[in-house]
Amino acid sequence: MADRRRINGPPGSTMPPVFEDDAGQPEIKNGKGRDRAPNVIRKMFLKTGVTPSASGSAYLEFAGSSNSGVSGLKLSCTVHGPRSLPRSSPFSPHIVLSAHVKYAPFATKQRRGYLRDPSERDLGTHLETALRGAIIADRWPKSGVDIIISIIEGDQDRETSKSQGDETWDMMNALSGCITVASAALADAGIDCVDTVAGGVAALVEDAGEGSTPRIVVDPIPSDHEKVLGACCIAYLPTRDEVTNLWFKGDLPASDAGLYTQLVENGIQASRNANRVLVECLGEATS
Amino acid sequence: MTTSNPTLAIPGQLLGSTSKYQPGPGTHIHNHNVHASLMGTVHIAQPAKAPGPVKRLTKITPAPAPAVLPTISVTVPTRSAGSDHAGQKKREVLPEVGNVVLCRVIRITPRQAVVAILVCGDTVLEAEWQGLIRVQDVRATEKDRVKIYESFRPGDIVRAEVISLGDQANYYLSTARNELGVILATSEAGNAMHPVSWKEYRDPETGLSELRKVARPY
Numbered sequence: 001m002a003d004r005r006r007i008n009g010p011p012g013s014t015m016p017p018v019f020e021d022d023a024g025q026p027e028i029k030n031g032k033g034r035d036r037a038p039n040v041i042r043k044m045f046l047k048t049g050v051t052p053s054a055s056g057s058a059y060l061e062f063a064g065s066s067n068s069g070v071s072g073l074k075l076s077c078t079v080h081g082p083r084s085l086p087r088s089s090p091f092s093p094h095i096v097l098s099a100h101v102k103y104a105p106f107a108t109k110q111r112r113g114y115l116r117d118p119s120e121r122d123l124g125t126h127l128e129t130a131l132r133g134a135i136i137a138d139r140w141p142k143s144g145v146d147i148i149i150s151i152i153e154g155d156q157d158r159e160t161s162k163s164q165g166d167e168t169w170d171m172m173n174a175l176s177g178c179i180t181v182a183s184a185a186l187a188d189a190g191i192d193c194v195d196t197v198a199g200g201v202a203a204l205v206e207d208a209g210e211g212s213t214p215r216i217v218v219d220p221i222p223s224d225h226e227k228v229l230g231a232c233c234i235a236y237l238p239t240r241d242e243v244t245n246l247w248f249k250g251d252l253p254a255s256d257a258g259l260y261t262q263l264v265e266n267g268i269q270a271s272r273n274a275n276r277v278l279v280e281c282l283g284e285a286t287s
Numbered sequence: 288m289t290t291s292n293p294t295l296a297i298p299g300q301l302l303g304s305t306s307k308y309q310p311g312p313g314t315h316i317h318n319h320n321v322h323a324s325l326m327g328t329v330h331i332a333q334p335a336k337a338p339g340p341v342k343r344l345t346k347i348t349p350a351p352a353p354a355v356l357p358t359i360s361v362t363v364p365t366r367s368a369g370s371d372h373a374g375q376k377k378r379e380v381l382p383e384v385g386n387v388v389l390c391r392v393i394r395i396t397p398r399q400a401v402v403a404i405l406v407c408g409d410t411v412l413e414a415e416w417q418g419l420i421r422v423q424d425v426r427a428t429e430k431d432r433v434k435i436y437e438s439f440r441p442g443d444i445v446r447a448e449v450i451s452l453g454d455q456a457n458y459y460l461s462t463a464r465n466e467l468g469v470i471l472a473t474s475e476a477g478n479a480m481h482p483v484s485w486k487e488y489r490d491p492e493t494g495l496s497e498l499r500k501v502a503r504p505y
Contacts, residue, residue, distance in 0.1 A: 082381065083414040091455040134298075136315060136324055140381060141452055143414075187298055190363040192324040194315060195299030239299040240317065282297040282326050286364065 009111050033207060034217060034224045039266070041200070041219035041273045042072070046181070046281040048188040054078035056189025060181035062155060062173075073173060074153040077181040079189040081145035089144075094137035095191070096144040099128040101151065101178055108154045108170075119167065123175055126247055130179045130199070130235030133244030136192040145191060149178050155221065168249055169203070169222040172233040175247065176201045176219075179235045180274050187282055195237035196278050197244055200270025202263050203231035204252065216262055218270035234267035238275050243268070296323035296361050303359060309334075311360025327363040334358065382407045382416060382449045382458050387467070390418055390460070392443045398422055400439045402447070404458065417457050420447060424461035425500055426468075437486075438462075438500040444471035446502050468502035 036042070043063040051057035056079035064072035082095060089096070101123040103112040116124075131147065151174055176199030183197045202218045205225040214229055222228050230250020236243050243264075252259050296302065300323045302314060310316055311332065313325035323329070334357055382388055382404055390402035404416040425433045439445065446467050447460035462468045465485075472480050474490035474497060482501045483489045489496040 081414075084416050085455065087456045089455060093452075139324075142455070143381060187326040190325055190327075192313070192315070193298040194317065194322070194324060196297060237299065239301070239322070279297060283295060286295045286297070286326055286328065 003114065006114075009105065011111065015109060034221070036219075038215060038217040039269060041270050042221075044180075044274070044277055046184055046277055048184050048281060048285045050076065051078050054080055054185075054189075055082075056185045056187070056191070058181045058184035058188060060177055060184070062177065064155070071153060071155065073151070073155040073177050075149055075151055075174075075177050075181045077147065077149045077178070077185040079145060079147050079182075079185045079191070081189070082140045082143035082191065083145075085142060085144045091142065093141050095135065095140040097128055097132055097135065097137070097147070098144065099124045099131065099147045099149070099182070101127060101149045101174075103151045103154060107151050119171060123171060123178060126175050126233075126245060127178050127182060130197060130245035131182055131186065133235070133242065134183065134193045134195055134197040134237060135186065136194060139192040145189070147182050147185065149182060151178075169220065169228050169231055172201050172203075172231050172247065172249070173219070173221075175199060175233050176235075176271070176274070179245070180278055184278055184281060188285065195239050195242075196275060196282065197235050197237055198271045198275035198278050199233060199235050200267045200272070200274055201231060201233045202266035202270055204229040204250065204259065204263060216266050218266050218273075230263065232263045232267050234264065234271055236268050236271040236275070238272055294329055295327070296329050297326050298324055302329065302361075307356065308359040309356045311358040313361030313363070314359060321359055323361045325361045325363055327361045330360050330362060332358045332360065380407055380410050380412065382412075382418075384449050384451060386449045388418070388447055388449060388460065389470075390445050390447060392439045392441050392445060393417075394441055395435050395439055397435060400435055400445075401457075402445060402460065404460075418447070418449075418460045419453060419457040420445070420460045420462060424450065424459070424463055427463040437498040439469060440472065440497070440499070442473055443469045443499065446470050462500055462502075465503045466505065468500040470502045472497070472499055 045061040048058045050059045058077050060075045062073040085096060101120050102116055103120060105112050154170055155173060179197060179199030186193055202216055203220040204214050204216055205220055206214045206227040206229060208226040220228060230252045233247040234243055235245035302321045302323055305316060305319050305321055308321050310321045314321050315324045386407055388404045389406040390404045393401045393403055399422060400420045402418045402420060404412060404418045422433050422435055423430050425438045447462050448467060449458055450461045451459040453459040472488045474480050476490060476493050478490050478492050480488040480490050485501050486498055487496050488499045
């Protein structure tokens with residue numbers, strides 16, 4: 001995407017040099033691991049009403065991992081509307097939802113373009129599906145609402161090489177964050193929802209070291225583990241006990257069907273945890 | 288307000304059974320229970336006093352319960368405390384069928400007047416919604432003799448009632464009632480005029496009168 005009118009950053013990855021430590025940690029990459037229990041998600045910070053010009057807005061930040069260079073995910077969401085539909089669009093008896101997810105150009109190691117690429121459009125579609133199950137669309141006939149999320153910082157490890165990280169797993173974490181932050185922003189905008197929807201990720205990972213068996217963890221950081229075998233991202237309504245969006249990816253042994261159920265259950269658990277933060281944040285905002 | 292009820296609600300929160308409350312604005316029914324659908328403060332209106340303009344309920348409402356049930360509703364608080372957007376941060380409302388709205392005439396054609404809806408009920412709308420007053424909706428009698436240019440002019444402020452959500456772009460409005468019609472008009476000379484009869488406004492400076500569908504003053 002050569003844009004001649006802007007001063008573009010370097011097209012490749014921008015990695016600060018990592019100098020070898022004097023103490024000589026031999027293998028940085030394999031020396032670290034997950035620093036949380038398998039069923040504990042990262043700490044997060046959520047705040048609504050950060051953008052005064054929008055009808056509703058929220059900001060979400062995940063804590064980084066303490067023993068790796070992962071800096072944590074930072075998301076900002078604005079909700080515009082309900083507002084009238086453009087004249088060209090057909091009559092709609094319910095609200096028209098449109099979700100846009102955009103990585104900031106500097107959010108990841110690999111610089112992003114200014115236009116949305118297919119993976120960002122994919123995230124937008126997933127987000128839209130997740131939210132559509134939560135909002136009461138027929139309360140707002142003939143109107144549209146735009147949900148715009150900018151990923152200010154993606155959680156990627158500064159030290160891992162480009163080849164090792166698989167972007168899909170990062171996308172899953174980003175999606176779960178997007179769902180949670182969009183839910184808070186929708187509540188802030190005063191758009192009718194049946195519930196507060198929150199996202200959660202569970203993954204089947206293989207740790208470094210010989211003879212370790214695959215285990216299921218929630219809210220995985222891909223660089224904490226040797227390999228991620230499969231993961232699922234879930235959008236879940238806790239009071240209704242409904243799943244609005246489910247995204248599964250990876251190679252799981254086909255023989256073990258119980259593994260799929262376990263992954264989904266852990267994903268739901270993760271989103272319940274995220275929802276607790278969401279509820280507390282909204283409670284603070286109303287009082 | 289009873290003490291057992293939470294005063295603050297977030298979407299999805301259980302407010303009570305449908306046998307105890309009627310759902311008001313900002314709530315919905317799920318499994319015979321009233322849940323909140325907005326983030327805000329909970330209000331319980333006793334049925335004795337009229338509970339304001341009731342927002343349209345969910346599609347699946349039980350048969351109108353005997354009017355002994357109090358209505359429970361959730362309203363979004365206006366932003367305050369250190370925000371300079373205190374008054375501005377209001378929840379958007381939509382014009383609905385039956386609402387009385389204030390609008391400004393944008394342009395007129397022989398068949399219809401196109402208006403911009405500015406105020407719905409008591410709330411000033413943030414977004415601008417377009418409305419249409421068709422020639423047959425201008426007044427209730429002698430509909431075939433109505434001429435749009437003898438009823439409205441661009442720039443007039445009109446009080447009208449929403450009669451339909453209309454097509455994709457316009458709400459359909461009607462002024463076919465005595466208290467509906469033009470409430471503020473300027474003459475061709477540019478002066479504010481005052482109403483003199485049900486179809487006439489007069490410019491106090493030039494003394495010329497112009498035809499309008501005049502709203503009866505309250």
